[in-house]
Amino acid sequence: MRSLMILFTTLFALVAFKSEAAMDIAAYQSQATTDNAAHGRCAKKAISATECVKRIDWAVREGYITARAGEWGKANGFYPVVDFYDRTVGAVCKCGCFEANTLIRVTKGGDIVDVAAKHIDDSYGLVGLAKDASLSLLSTNTFEMRARTKGAEESDLYVFILEDGSELKVTQHHGMLLGNGAMVAAKDVELGQTMLRADGVELSVASITREPTELDVYNFETNGAEVVNHIIIANDILVGDLTWQNQLQAELGQIVVRQ
Incomplete structure:
Protein backbone atom coordinates (compact mmCIF):
# COMPACT_ATOMS: atom_id res chain seq x y z
CA MET A 1 0.00 0.00 0.00
CA CYS A 95 7.65 27.17 -42.16
CA GLY A 96 8.65 27.41 -45.85
CA CYS A 97 6.48 27.88 -49.01
CA PHE A 98 7.96 28.62 -52.52
CA GLU A 99 9.40 25.92 -54.79
CA ALA A 100 13.20 26.28 -54.94
CA ASN A 101 13.45 27.60 -58.51
CA THR A 102 10.67 30.20 -58.21
CA LEU A 103 11.95 33.61 -59.32
CA ILE A 104 11.44 36.19 -56.57
CA ARG A 105 11.69 39.92 -57.35
CA VAL A 106 14.38 41.31 -55.08
CA THR A 107 16.79 44.21 -54.72
CA LYS A 108 20.57 43.91 -54.73
CA GLY A 109 23.04 46.79 -54.83
CA GLY A 110 20.29 49.20 -55.88
CA ASP A 111 19.12 47.00 -58.76
CA ILE A 112 15.78 45.20 -59.02
CA VAL A 113 16.23 41.65 -60.30
CA ASP A 114 14.46 38.27 -60.32
CA VAL A 115 16.43 35.58 -58.45
CA ALA A 116 15.66 31.90 -57.78
CA ALA A 117 14.37 31.43 -54.23
CA LYS A 118 17.14 28.95 -53.41
CA HIS A 119 19.83 31.57 -54.15
CA ILE A 120 18.41 34.42 -52.04
CA ASP A 121 20.20 35.23 -48.79
CA ASP A 122 20.03 37.97 -46.17
CA SER A 123 21.89 40.44 -48.40
CA TYR A 124 18.82 40.88 -50.64
CA GLY A 125 15.83 43.16 -50.19
CA LEU A 126 12.32 42.46 -51.44
CA VAL A 127 9.95 44.20 -53.85
CA GLY A 128 6.37 44.46 -52.54
CA LEU A 129 3.26 46.49 -53.16
CA ALA A 130 3.34 50.08 -51.94
CA LYS A 131 0.91 51.45 -49.35
CA ASP A 132 -1.12 53.28 -52.02
CA ALA A 133 -1.25 50.34 -54.47
CA SER A 134 -4.61 49.62 -56.11
CA LEU A 135 -5.89 47.19 -58.74
CA SER A 136 -5.74 49.98 -61.30
CA LEU A 137 -2.21 51.02 -60.27
CA LEU A 138 -0.07 48.27 -58.72
CA SER A 139 2.69 50.54 -57.48
CA THR A 140 5.59 48.84 -55.70
CA ASN A 141 8.24 49.74 -53.16
CA THR A 142 11.43 48.12 -51.89
CA PHE A 143 11.70 46.64 -48.41
CA GLU A 144 14.29 45.07 -46.18
CA MET A 145 13.95 41.34 -45.64
CA ARG A 146 12.61 40.66 -42.15
CA ALA A 147 12.88 36.87 -42.40
CA ARG A 148 13.53 34.00 -44.80
CA THR A 149 12.83 30.32 -44.30
CA LYS A 150 13.48 27.01 -45.99
CA GLY A 151 12.63 23.39 -45.33
CA ALA A 152 11.53 20.07 -46.81
CA GLU A 153 7.91 19.68 -47.97
CA GLU A 154 6.16 16.30 -47.77
CA SER A 155 2.81 17.38 -49.25
CA ASP A 156 2.50 17.82 -53.01
CA LEU A 157 2.89 21.38 -54.26
CA TYR A 158 0.09 23.23 -56.02
CA VAL A 159 1.08 23.97 -59.62
CA PHE A 160 -0.79 26.82 -61.31
CA ILE A 161 -0.64 27.37 -65.08
CA LEU A 162 -2.07 30.71 -66.17
CA GLU A 163 -3.59 31.60 -69.54
CA ASP A 164 -0.33 33.14 -70.82
CA GLY A 165 1.54 29.90 -70.05
CA SER A 166 3.27 31.16 -66.92
CA GLU A 167 3.66 28.72 -64.04
CA LEU A 168 3.85 29.03 -60.27
CA LYS A 169 4.48 26.26 -57.71
CA VAL A 170 3.68 26.81 -54.03
CA THR A 171 2.65 24.90 -50.92
CA GLN A 172 -1.02 24.53 -50.04
CA HIS A 173 -1.27 27.36 -47.49
CA HIS A 174 0.54 30.01 -49.52
CA GLY A 175 -1.41 33.25 -49.93
CA MET A 176 -2.44 33.92 -53.54
CA LEU A 177 -3.76 37.31 -54.69
CA LEU A 178 -6.81 36.97 -56.95
CA GLY A 179 -7.77 39.40 -59.68
CA ASN A 180 -10.56 40.87 -57.54
CA GLY A 181 -8.05 41.91 -54.87
CA ALA A 182 -8.81 39.09 -52.42
CA MET A 183 -6.10 36.94 -50.85
CA VAL A 184 -6.78 33.20 -50.53
CA ALA A 185 -4.77 30.08 -49.70
CA ALA A 186 -3.40 28.17 -52.69
CA LYS A 187 -5.58 25.16 -51.86
CA ASP A 188 -8.70 27.34 -52.23
CA VAL A 189 -7.94 28.73 -55.71
CA GLU A 190 -10.37 27.48 -58.38
CA LEU A 191 -10.09 27.05 -62.14
CA GLY A 192 -11.26 30.14 -64.01
CA GLN A 193 -10.39 32.53 -61.21
CA THR A 194 -7.76 35.11 -62.07
CA MET A 195 -4.39 36.19 -60.69
CA LEU A 196 -2.49 39.41 -61.27
CA ARG A 197 0.75 39.83 -63.14
CA ALA A 198 3.08 42.47 -61.72
CA ASP A 199 2.25 44.84 -64.60
CA GLY A 200 -1.45 44.67 -63.71
CA VAL A 201 -2.60 42.21 -66.38
CA GLU A 202 -5.30 39.85 -65.07
CA LEU A 203 -4.73 36.22 -66.07
CA SER A 204 -7.13 33.29 -65.78
CA VAL A 205 -6.05 30.11 -63.99
CA ALA A 206 -6.00 27.54 -66.83
CA SER A 207 -4.77 24.53 -64.87
CA ILE A 208 -4.27 23.40 -61.27
CA THR A 209 -2.31 20.20 -60.60
CA ARG A 210 -0.33 18.68 -57.70
CA GLU A 211 3.35 17.80 -57.87
CA PRO A 212 5.78 16.33 -55.31
CA THR A 213 9.17 17.93 -54.74
CA GLU A 214 12.40 16.61 -53.26
CA LEU A 215 13.81 20.13 -53.01
CA ASP A 216 13.47 22.48 -50.06
CA VAL A 217 10.73 25.09 -50.21
CA TYR A 218 11.40 28.73 -49.31
CA ASN A 219 9.60 31.81 -48.13
CA PHE A 220 10.43 35.42 -47.42
CA GLU A 221 8.98 38.29 -45.42
CA THR A 222 9.21 42.04 -45.98
CA ASN A 223 9.53 44.50 -43.11
CA GLY A 224 6.59 46.51 -44.46
CA ALA A 225 4.15 48.03 -41.97
CA GLU A 226 1.02 47.74 -44.15
CA VAL A 227 -0.90 44.61 -45.16
CA VAL A 228 -0.29 45.26 -48.88
CA ASN A 229 3.46 45.57 -48.28
CA HIS A 230 3.41 41.80 -47.71
CA ILE A 231 2.38 41.10 -51.31
CA ILE A 232 5.51 40.25 -53.29
CA ILE A 233 6.32 39.08 -56.83
CA ALA A 234 7.06 35.45 -57.72
CA ASN A 235 7.47 34.36 -61.36
CA ASP A 236 6.04 37.81 -62.22
CA ILE A 237 2.81 37.03 -60.29
CA LEU A 238 1.61 38.90 -57.18
CA VAL A 239 1.43 36.59 -54.14
CA GLY A 240 1.61 36.82 -50.36
CA ASP A 241 4.86 36.66 -48.38
CA LEU A 242 5.45 34.65 -45.21
CA THR A 243 3.27 37.01 -43.16
CA TRP A 244 0.17 35.80 -45.01
CA GLN A 245 0.95 32.22 -44.04
CA ASN A 246 1.23 33.22 -40.40
CA GLN A 247 0.13 36.51 -38.78
CA LEU A 248 -2.37 37.54 -41.51
CA GLN A 249 -4.00 34.14 -42.04
CA ALA A 250 -7.24 35.43 -40.50
CA GLU A 251 -7.42 37.99 -43.34
CA LEU A 252 -7.54 35.31 -46.06
CA GLY A 253 -10.67 35.51 -48.18
CA GLN A 254 -10.97 39.27 -47.74
CA ILE A 255 -10.33 42.07 -50.25
CA VAL A 256 -6.87 43.46 -49.49
CA VAL A 257 -6.18 45.45 -52.69
CA ARG A 258 -8.96 47.70 -53.92
CA GLN A 259 -9.65 49.58 -57.16
Missing part, protein backbone atom coordinates in the same frame (compact mmCIF):
# COMPACT_ATOMS: atom_id res chain seq x y z
CA ARG A 2 2.78 2.36 0.91
CA SER A 3 4.48 1.56 -2.43
CA LEU A 4 1.29 2.40 -4.32
CA MET A 5 1.00 5.72 -2.49
CA ILE A 6 4.59 6.58 -3.41
CA LEU A 7 3.92 5.63 -7.04
CA PHE A 8 0.75 7.77 -7.23
CA THR A 9 2.52 10.68 -5.56
CA THR A 10 5.38 10.45 -8.03
CA LEU A 11 3.06 10.29 -11.03
CA PHE A 12 1.04 13.24 -9.74
CA ALA A 13 4.22 15.26 -9.26
CA LEU A 14 5.35 14.46 -12.80
CA VAL A 15 1.98 15.48 -14.28
CA ALA A 16 1.95 18.67 -12.21
CA PHE A 17 5.50 19.51 -13.33
CA LYS A 18 4.58 18.88 -16.95
CA SER A 19 1.53 21.13 -16.69
CA GLU A 20 3.48 23.91 -14.97
CA ALA A 21 6.31 23.66 -17.50
CA ALA A 22 4.03 23.84 -20.57
CA MET A 23 4.29 27.14 -22.48
CA ASP A 24 0.83 28.73 -22.69
CA ILE A 25 -0.65 30.41 -25.77
CA ALA A 26 0.27 33.96 -24.71
CA ALA A 27 3.92 33.05 -24.13
CA TYR A 28 3.98 31.01 -27.36
CA GLN A 29 2.61 33.91 -29.42
CA SER A 30 5.02 36.35 -27.77
CA GLN A 31 8.03 34.14 -28.44
CA ALA A 32 6.92 33.57 -32.05
CA THR A 33 6.83 37.34 -32.59
CA THR A 34 10.19 37.89 -30.90
CA ASP A 35 12.04 35.00 -32.54
CA ASN A 36 10.86 35.76 -36.07
CA ALA A 37 11.56 39.49 -35.75
CA ALA A 38 15.14 38.64 -34.75
CA HIS A 39 16.85 38.67 -38.13
CA GLY A 40 18.04 35.21 -39.16
CA ARG A 41 17.29 33.50 -35.84
CA CYS A 42 14.93 30.93 -37.38
CA ALA A 43 16.16 30.95 -40.98
CA LYS A 44 17.92 27.59 -40.76
CA LYS A 45 15.27 25.95 -38.60
CA ALA A 46 12.23 26.36 -40.85
CA ILE A 47 10.49 23.14 -41.91
CA SER A 48 7.54 22.01 -43.99
CA ALA A 49 3.92 22.48 -42.95
CA THR A 50 3.59 18.71 -42.53
CA GLU A 51 6.60 18.52 -40.23
CA CYS A 52 5.32 21.58 -38.34
CA VAL A 53 2.17 19.71 -37.36
CA LYS A 54 4.16 16.65 -36.27
CA ARG A 55 6.44 18.74 -34.05
CA ILE A 56 3.56 20.72 -32.56
CA ASP A 57 1.65 17.52 -31.74
CA TRP A 58 4.78 16.05 -30.12
CA ALA A 59 5.40 19.21 -28.07
CA VAL A 60 1.81 19.18 -26.79
CA ARG A 61 1.98 15.47 -26.00
CA GLU A 62 5.27 15.86 -24.13
CA GLY A 63 4.05 18.87 -22.18
CA TYR A 64 6.31 21.56 -23.68
CA ILE A 65 3.36 23.67 -24.89
CA THR A 66 -0.34 23.71 -24.01
CA ALA A 67 -3.05 22.36 -26.33
CA ARG A 68 -4.25 25.92 -27.02
CA ALA A 69 -0.74 27.00 -27.96
CA GLY A 70 -0.54 23.99 -30.27
CA GLU A 71 -3.83 24.87 -31.97
CA TRP A 72 -2.65 28.44 -32.54
CA GLY A 73 0.68 27.14 -33.86
CA LYS A 74 -1.05 24.90 -36.41
CA ALA A 75 -3.43 27.66 -37.53
CA ASN A 76 -0.65 30.21 -37.97
CA GLY A 77 2.31 28.05 -39.02
CA PHE A 78 4.60 28.34 -35.97
CA TYR A 79 6.35 25.30 -34.51
CA PRO A 80 8.45 24.99 -31.31
CA VAL A 81 12.17 24.25 -31.38
CA VAL A 82 12.95 22.34 -28.19
CA ASP A 83 16.32 22.64 -26.45
CA PHE A 84 16.95 19.08 -25.30
CA TYR A 85 19.75 20.15 -22.96
CA ASP A 86 17.54 22.13 -20.60
CA ARG A 87 14.23 20.72 -21.97
CA THR A 88 12.66 24.07 -22.79
CA VAL A 89 11.22 25.71 -25.92
CA GLY A 90 14.29 27.49 -27.27
CA ALA A 91 12.53 29.19 -30.19
CA VAL A 92 9.23 29.36 -32.07
CA CYS A 93 9.76 29.41 -35.83
CA LYS A 94 7.95 29.53 -39.18
Whole structure:
Protein backbone atom coordinates (compact mmCIF):
# COMPACT_ATOMS: atom_id res chain seq x y z
CA MET A 1 0.00 0.00 0.00
CA ARG A 2 2.78 2.36 0.91
CA SER A 3 4.48 1.56 -2.43
CA LEU A 4 1.29 2.40 -4.32
CA MET A 5 1.00 5.72 -2.49
CA ILE A 6 4.59 6.58 -3.41
CA LEU A 7 3.92 5.63 -7.04
CA PHE A 8 0.75 7.77 -7.23
CA THR A 9 2.52 10.68 -5.56
CA THR A 10 5.38 10.45 -8.03
CA LEU A 11 3.06 10.29 -11.03
CA PHE A 12 1.04 13.24 -9.74
CA ALA A 13 4.22 15.26 -9.26
CA LEU A 14 5.35 14.46 -12.80
CA VAL A 15 1.98 15.48 -14.28
CA ALA A 16 1.95 18.67 -12.21
CA PHE A 17 5.50 19.51 -13.33
CA LYS A 18 4.58 18.88 -16.95
CA SER A 19 1.53 21.13 -16.69
CA GLU A 20 3.48 23.91 -14.97
CA ALA A 21 6.31 23.66 -17.50
CA ALA A 22 4.03 23.84 -20.57
CA MET A 23 4.29 27.14 -22.48
CA ASP A 24 0.83 28.73 -22.69
CA ILE A 25 -0.65 30.41 -25.77
CA ALA A 26 0.27 33.96 -24.71
CA ALA A 27 3.92 33.05 -24.13
CA TYR A 28 3.98 31.01 -27.36
CA GLN A 29 2.61 33.91 -29.42
CA SER A 30 5.02 36.35 -27.77
CA GLN A 31 8.03 34.14 -28.44
CA ALA A 32 6.92 33.57 -32.05
CA THR A 33 6.83 37.34 -32.59
CA THR A 34 10.19 37.89 -30.90
CA ASP A 35 12.04 35.00 -32.54
CA ASN A 36 10.86 35.76 -36.07
CA ALA A 37 11.56 39.49 -35.75
CA ALA A 38 15.14 38.64 -34.75
CA HIS A 39 16.85 38.67 -38.13
CA GLY A 40 18.04 35.21 -39.16
CA ARG A 41 17.29 33.50 -35.84
CA CYS A 42 14.93 30.93 -37.38
CA ALA A 43 16.16 30.95 -40.98
CA LYS A 44 17.92 27.59 -40.76
CA LYS A 45 15.27 25.95 -38.60
CA ALA A 46 12.23 26.36 -40.85
CA ILE A 47 10.49 23.14 -41.91
CA SER A 48 7.54 22.01 -43.99
CA ALA A 49 3.92 22.48 -42.95
CA THR A 50 3.59 18.71 -42.53
CA GLU A 51 6.60 18.52 -40.23
CA CYS A 52 5.32 21.58 -38.34
CA VAL A 53 2.17 19.71 -37.36
CA LYS A 54 4.16 16.65 -36.27
CA ARG A 55 6.44 18.74 -34.05
CA ILE A 56 3.56 20.72 -32.56
CA ASP A 57 1.65 17.52 -31.74
CA TRP A 58 4.78 16.05 -30.12
CA ALA A 59 5.40 19.21 -28.07
CA VAL A 60 1.81 19.18 -26.79
CA ARG A 61 1.98 15.47 -26.00
CA GLU A 62 5.27 15.86 -24.13
CA GLY A 63 4.05 18.87 -22.18
CA TYR A 64 6.31 21.56 -23.68
CA ILE A 65 3.36 23.67 -24.89
CA THR A 66 -0.34 23.71 -24.01
CA ALA A 67 -3.05 22.36 -26.33
CA ARG A 68 -4.25 25.92 -27.02
CA ALA A 69 -0.74 27.00 -27.96
CA GLY A 70 -0.54 23.99 -30.27
CA GLU A 71 -3.83 24.87 -31.97
CA TRP A 72 -2.65 28.44 -32.54
CA GLY A 73 0.68 27.14 -33.86
CA LYS A 74 -1.05 24.90 -36.41
CA ALA A 75 -3.43 27.66 -37.53
CA ASN A 76 -0.65 30.21 -37.97
CA GLY A 77 2.31 28.05 -39.02
CA PHE A 78 4.60 28.34 -35.97
CA TYR A 79 6.35 25.30 -34.51
CA PRO A 80 8.45 24.99 -31.31
CA VAL A 81 12.17 24.25 -31.38
CA VAL A 82 12.95 22.34 -28.19
CA ASP A 83 16.32 22.64 -26.45
CA PHE A 84 16.95 19.08 -25.30
CA TYR A 85 19.75 20.15 -22.96
CA ASP A 86 17.54 22.13 -20.60
CA ARG A 87 14.23 20.72 -21.97
CA THR A 88 12.66 24.07 -22.79
CA VAL A 89 11.22 25.71 -25.92
CA GLY A 90 14.29 27.49 -27.27
CA ALA A 91 12.53 29.19 -30.19
CA VAL A 92 9.23 29.36 -32.07
CA CYS A 93 9.76 29.41 -35.83
CA LYS A 94 7.95 29.53 -39.18
CA CYS A 95 7.65 27.17 -42.16
CA GLY A 96 8.65 27.41 -45.85
CA CYS A 97 6.48 27.88 -49.01
CA PHE A 98 7.96 28.62 -52.52
CA GLU A 99 9.40 25.92 -54.79
CA ALA A 100 13.20 26.28 -54.94
CA ASN A 101 13.45 27.60 -58.51
CA THR A 102 10.67 30.20 -58.21
CA LEU A 103 11.95 33.61 -59.32
CA ILE A 104 11.44 36.19 -56.57
CA ARG A 105 11.69 39.92 -57.35
CA VAL A 106 14.38 41.31 -55.08
CA THR A 107 16.79 44.21 -54.72
CA LYS A 108 20.57 43.91 -54.73
CA GLY A 109 23.04 46.79 -54.83
CA GLY A 110 20.29 49.20 -55.88
CA ASP A 111 19.12 47.00 -58.76
CA ILE A 112 15.78 45.20 -59.02
CA VAL A 113 16.23 41.65 -60.30
CA ASP A 114 14.46 38.27 -60.32
CA VAL A 115 16.43 35.58 -58.45
CA ALA A 116 15.66 31.90 -57.78
CA ALA A 117 14.37 31.43 -54.23
CA LYS A 118 17.14 28.95 -53.41
CA HIS A 119 19.83 31.57 -54.15
CA ILE A 120 18.41 34.42 -52.04
CA ASP A 121 20.20 35.23 -48.79
CA ASP A 122 20.03 37.97 -46.17
CA SER A 123 21.89 40.44 -48.40
CA TYR A 124 18.82 40.88 -50.64
CA GLY A 125 15.83 43.16 -50.19
CA LEU A 126 12.32 42.46 -51.44
CA VAL A 127 9.95 44.20 -53.85
CA GLY A 128 6.37 44.46 -52.54
CA LEU A 129 3.26 46.49 -53.16
CA ALA A 130 3.34 50.08 -51.94
CA LYS A 131 0.91 51.45 -49.35
CA ASP A 132 -1.12 53.28 -52.02
CA ALA A 133 -1.25 50.34 -54.47
CA SER A 134 -4.61 49.62 -56.11
CA LEU A 135 -5.89 47.19 -58.74
CA SER A 136 -5.74 49.98 -61.30
CA LEU A 137 -2.21 51.02 -60.27
CA LEU A 138 -0.07 48.27 -58.72
CA SER A 139 2.69 50.54 -57.48
CA THR A 140 5.59 48.84 -55.70
CA ASN A 141 8.24 49.74 -53.16
CA THR A 142 11.43 48.12 -51.89
CA PHE A 143 11.70 46.64 -48.41
CA GLU A 144 14.29 45.07 -46.18
CA MET A 145 13.95 41.34 -45.64
CA ARG A 146 12.61 40.66 -42.15
CA ALA A 147 12.88 36.87 -42.40
CA ARG A 148 13.53 34.00 -44.80
CA THR A 149 12.83 30.32 -44.30
CA LYS A 150 13.48 27.01 -45.99
CA GLY A 151 12.63 23.39 -45.33
CA ALA A 152 11.53 20.07 -46.81
CA GLU A 153 7.91 19.68 -47.97
CA GLU A 154 6.16 16.30 -47.77
CA SER A 155 2.81 17.38 -49.25
CA ASP A 156 2.50 17.82 -53.01
CA LEU A 157 2.89 21.38 -54.26
CA TYR A 158 0.09 23.23 -56.02
CA VAL A 159 1.08 23.97 -59.62
CA PHE A 160 -0.79 26.82 -61.31
CA ILE A 161 -0.64 27.37 -65.08
CA LEU A 162 -2.07 30.71 -66.17
CA GLU A 163 -3.59 31.60 -69.54
CA ASP A 164 -0.33 33.14 -70.82
CA GLY A 165 1.54 29.90 -70.05
CA SER A 166 3.27 31.16 -66.92
CA GLU A 167 3.66 28.72 -64.04
CA LEU A 168 3.85 29.03 -60.27
CA LYS A 169 4.48 26.26 -57.71
CA VAL A 170 3.68 26.81 -54.03
CA THR A 171 2.65 24.90 -50.92
CA GLN A 172 -1.02 24.53 -50.04
CA HIS A 173 -1.27 27.36 -47.49
CA HIS A 174 0.54 30.01 -49.52
CA GLY A 175 -1.41 33.25 -49.93
CA MET A 176 -2.44 33.92 -53.54
CA LEU A 177 -3.76 37.31 -54.69
CA LEU A 178 -6.81 36.97 -56.95
CA GLY A 179 -7.77 39.40 -59.68
CA ASN A 180 -10.56 40.87 -57.54
CA GLY A 181 -8.05 41.91 -54.87
CA ALA A 182 -8.81 39.09 -52.42
CA MET A 183 -6.10 36.94 -50.85
CA VAL A 184 -6.78 33.20 -50.53
CA ALA A 185 -4.77 30.08 -49.70
CA ALA A 186 -3.40 28.17 -52.69
CA LYS A 187 -5.58 25.16 -51.86
CA ASP A 188 -8.70 27.34 -52.23
CA VAL A 189 -7.94 28.73 -55.71
CA GLU A 190 -10.37 27.48 -58.38
CA LEU A 191 -10.09 27.05 -62.14
CA GLY A 192 -11.26 30.14 -64.01
CA GLN A 193 -10.39 32.53 -61.21
CA THR A 194 -7.76 35.11 -62.07
CA MET A 195 -4.39 36.19 -60.69
CA LEU A 196 -2.49 39.41 -61.27
CA ARG A 197 0.75 39.83 -63.14
CA ALA A 198 3.08 42.47 -61.72
CA ASP A 199 2.25 44.84 -64.60
CA GLY A 200 -1.45 44.67 -63.71
CA VAL A 201 -2.60 42.21 -66.38
CA GLU A 202 -5.30 39.85 -65.07
CA LEU A 203 -4.73 36.22 -66.07
CA SER A 204 -7.13 33.29 -65.78
CA VAL A 205 -6.05 30.11 -63.99
CA ALA A 206 -6.00 27.54 -66.83
CA SER A 207 -4.77 24.53 -64.87
CA ILE A 208 -4.27 23.40 -61.27
CA THR A 209 -2.31 20.20 -60.60
CA ARG A 210 -0.33 18.68 -57.70
CA GLU A 211 3.35 17.80 -57.87
CA PRO A 212 5.78 16.33 -55.31
CA THR A 213 9.17 17.93 -54.74
CA GLU A 214 12.40 16.61 -53.26
CA LEU A 215 13.81 20.13 -53.01
CA ASP A 216 13.47 22.48 -50.06
CA VAL A 217 10.73 25.09 -50.21
CA TYR A 218 11.40 28.73 -49.31
CA ASN A 219 9.60 31.81 -48.13
CA PHE A 220 10.43 35.42 -47.42
CA GLU A 221 8.98 38.29 -45.42
CA THR A 222 9.21 42.04 -45.98
CA ASN A 223 9.53 44.50 -43.11
CA GLY A 224 6.59 46.51 -44.46
CA ALA A 225 4.15 48.03 -41.97
CA GLU A 226 1.02 47.74 -44.15
CA VAL A 227 -0.90 44.61 -45.16
CA VAL A 228 -0.29 45.26 -48.88
CA ASN A 229 3.46 45.57 -48.28
CA HIS A 230 3.41 41.80 -47.71
CA ILE A 231 2.38 41.10 -51.31
CA ILE A 232 5.51 40.25 -53.29
CA ILE A 233 6.32 39.08 -56.83
CA ALA A 234 7.06 35.45 -57.72
CA ASN A 235 7.47 34.36 -61.36
CA ASP A 236 6.04 37.81 -62.22
CA ILE A 237 2.81 37.03 -60.29
CA LEU A 238 1.61 38.90 -57.18
CA VAL A 239 1.43 36.59 -54.14
CA GLY A 240 1.61 36.82 -50.36
CA ASP A 241 4.86 36.66 -48.38
CA LEU A 242 5.45 34.65 -45.21
CA THR A 243 3.27 37.01 -43.16
CA TRP A 244 0.17 35.80 -45.01
CA GLN A 245 0.95 32.22 -44.04
CA ASN A 246 1.23 33.22 -40.40
CA GLN A 247 0.13 36.51 -38.78
CA LEU A 248 -2.37 37.54 -41.51
CA GLN A 249 -4.00 34.14 -42.04
CA ALA A 250 -7.24 35.43 -40.50
CA GLU A 251 -7.42 37.99 -43.34
CA LEU A 252 -7.54 35.31 -46.06
CA GLY A 253 -10.67 35.51 -48.18
CA GLN A 254 -10.97 39.27 -47.74
CA ILE A 255 -10.33 42.07 -50.25
CA VAL A 256 -6.87 43.46 -49.49
CA VAL A 257 -6.18 45.45 -52.69
CA ARG A 258 -8.96 47.70 -53.92
CA GLN A 259 -9.65 49.58 -57.16
